[in-house]
Amino acid sequence: MNHGSKMMRRGATASLALLVAFLAAWEWGPGLLGVPSFIIPPLSMVVGEFTRMLSVSGLMMHTGITTAEVIAGFLLGSLLGALFGYLLGMSPTAEVALSPYILVLQIAPKVAFAPLFILWMGFTVYPKILVAILIVFFPVMVNVLTAIRAVDPDLINLARAFKATRAQIFWKVEFPASMPPLFAGLRIASTLAVVGVVVGELVGGNLGLGYLLSFGEGQANTPMVFVAIGMLTLIGGLAYLLVIFVEQRVLHYLPARPLGGI
């Protein structure tokens, strides 16, 4: 225990030192190496752009819209993914019937649908949410499906021997057994939802951080692109932490694991 906490402290110190070194290199590295600021703007310039965008470009509004789209896409995509995972997991017939189509959809690059969705729904938030739903759907569905398949048949037999109904077997055995893989899927989904939304915003519309990305690119405003990337990473990181927060409450019965193991 003592040894472990000492190791943790050393690791945390090293991690902090790395951050300081990285920020210093970012601030002074480009100047020392003669890299122009439109390629890599130093840290102070990006921070300056950040405050400028806060007051002039409506950065918070764009961030808010992107966040809302990420949340909507994540929730709907996860819900649909889990639902299909359970349905296919419980009905082998449905799995056989649907698996070729699901496989094709899974192979198709989901982000490539973005222009199509924008053609259908215009420059609204919906095509962005839809791309996120599509991209979030598969990892959640596959994890749930695999989890249902992997339930120990002896466990099912035990429940059956106690005269459990099909619904009881699902709610008392299969559903709780699927929780750890479901959360593993949700962790992946939380970061993928950001990807889906950004691609949607890049393709069309004049709202959201993805729009700021392409706007900054068009203006050759590299600091703006950096700010947008930073905010997107922040959204993804918070979504990920939120999933872990819920996961640790739901899976409290599992032996303690190190935080953030991906």
Next chain:
Amino acid sequence: MPDAVRLEFRDVTMRFVEASGKSLTAVHQVSFVVHDGEVVSLIGPSGCGKSTLLNIGSGLYRPSEGEVFVDGEQVEGPNAHVAFMLQKDLLLPWRSIAENVMFGVEIQGVPARERKQRARALLEMLHLAEFADHYPHQLSGGMRQRVALARTLAVDPSVLLLDEPFSAVDAQTRMLLQRELAQTLKRARKTALLITHDLMEAVSLSDRVLVMSRRPGRIIDEIRIELPHRDDPIARRHDHKVGAYVERLMGLLGIDEPAGAVA
């Protein structure tokens, strides 16, 4: 009902169709009875269909031919009269120990207050009371098996079907668990059919031992264990007559044959 028949297998034959389409007879015309309060062991070479018989007894499989009766009722599917326990403890990791014990009674719709009472009493009896609110991963293998036993007893079955319940725990724990099982069966006056590979376990825990042949499994002999201390297998192990019983079982199973003669 001291001599009442609790469990009866009548001419039970079980055939499976293999993936290749060939029919395979796992057990052939097996008949035996287990009386009230008796502990009967079933031994035999691996693959002789012992576990198949257990699955038929618990109503999970329907036999190809023949019938099984529990308390005089024909077994036609899972029923509340029998409960089984396997080598795997099959505890649900998301349920506390007390909740695991209540798993069966909860499915059967026993009211919450009564099932809590039963769980508490059983955990008390098996010296697990202080672990009621723990989770399975916090318990040792031997303790987990005791929880599985409590879960089996909680549904108050007429017959317990035990499939190598202690083969996954270490030798010393096994002896302690055997004693606990024997005392529990005695105290609760339960009837049990025990499947085991361990001849010493069969002799030290049972009133009778049924010996099965290689596949297709048939019952080739029945040995009555005329020894005291059925509720204390550790005391029974000290009995000098135990060795003779084990030797006889080894002979029946062909374990005595020279090396190479047994596959």
